[in-house]
Amino acid sequence: FEGDLKWDHNDITYRVLNHSPDLDADVIDDAFVRAFKVWSDVSPLTFTQIYSGEADIMILFGSDDHGDPYPFDGKDGLLAHAYPPGEGVQGDAHFDDDEFWTLGTGVVVKTRFGYSLFLVAAHEFGHAIGLEHSAVRDALMYPMYSYIEDFQLHQDDVAGVQYLY
Numbered sequence: 626f627e628g629d630l631k632w633d634h635n636d637i638t639y640r641v642l643n644h645s646p647d648l649d650a651d652v653i654d655d656a657f658v659r660a661f662k663v664w665s666d667v668s669p670l671t672f673t674q675i676y677s678g679e680a681d682i683m684i685l686f687g688s689d690d691h692g693d694p695y696p697f698d699g700k701d702g703l704l705a706h707a708y709p710p711g712e713g714v715q716g717d718a719h720f721d722d723d724e725f726w727t728l729g730t731g732v733v734v735k736t737r738f739g740y741s742l743f744l745v746a747a748h749e750f751g752h753a754i755g756l757e758h759s760a761v762r763d764a765l766m767y768p769m770y771s772y773i774e775d776f777q778l779h780q781d782d783v784a785g786v787q788y789l790y
């Protein structure tokens with residue numbers, strides 16, 4: 626995804642365009658609120674949900690071809706993607722709805738077979754605010770998904786966002 630730009634404003638808006646059938650809508654919205662909080666806690670950025678019109682970060686669940694040049698690939702493989710900051714599709718976050726989305730707070734057995742929407746969203750929102758991948762294995766921005774029970778943002782992630790903002 627081109628460019629490692631940054632937002633030219635700190636009060637970022639987001640809009641959830643649709644929900645996955647795997648979780649209740651309010652559980653999904655809460656997971657996104659917590660995923661945004663990971664970043665707003667360590668930066669001057671604020672994230673506000675809007676319910677109509679064009680938000681900076683438009684969030685949608687889609688599968689295979691979902692309207693952009695980066696189709697998803699069915700179960701596993703690609704989990705989600707987010708564009709770096711900017712106008713239009715830039716900044717948007719898309720989640721592959723062929724994955725089984727769960728939350729760490731759910732029954733543990735579900736997280737073994739599902740992906741934590743909170744963790745993947747926190748990672749995607751890192752891209753949506755301009756972060757690239759980290760080489761630090763324990764960092765949220767590490768390129769490989771790993772289920773973390775009690776999640777802590779790594780110093781490398783904090784350094785990345787504080788470098789940008």
Ligand SMILES: O=C(O)[C@@H](Cc1c[nH]c2ccccc12)NS(=O)(=O)c1ccc(-c2ccc(I)cc2)cc1
Pocket residue numbers: 626702703704705706707744745748749752757758764765766767768769770771773
């Ligand atoms: O990295 C991503 O955001 C996407 C899209 C992507 C693929 N290649 C690149 C290269 C550079 C940026 C993004 C991507 N790849 S993915 O395979 O769907 C993926 C999504 C989330 C994660 C991830 C989630 C949670 C934690 I903790 C760490 C990584 C790893 C891999």
Ligand SMILES: [Ca+2]
Pocket residue numbers: 680681682683711712713714715716717
């Ligand atoms: Ca956008």
Ligand SMILES: [Ca+2]
Pocket residue numbers: 697698699700701702703704721723724
């Ligand atoms: Ca997939």
Ligand SMILES: [Zn+2]
Pocket residue numbers: 691693695706719
């Ligand atoms: Zn997409």
Ligand SMILES: [Zn+2]
Pocket residue numbers: 748752758766767768
């Ligand atoms: Zn990534």
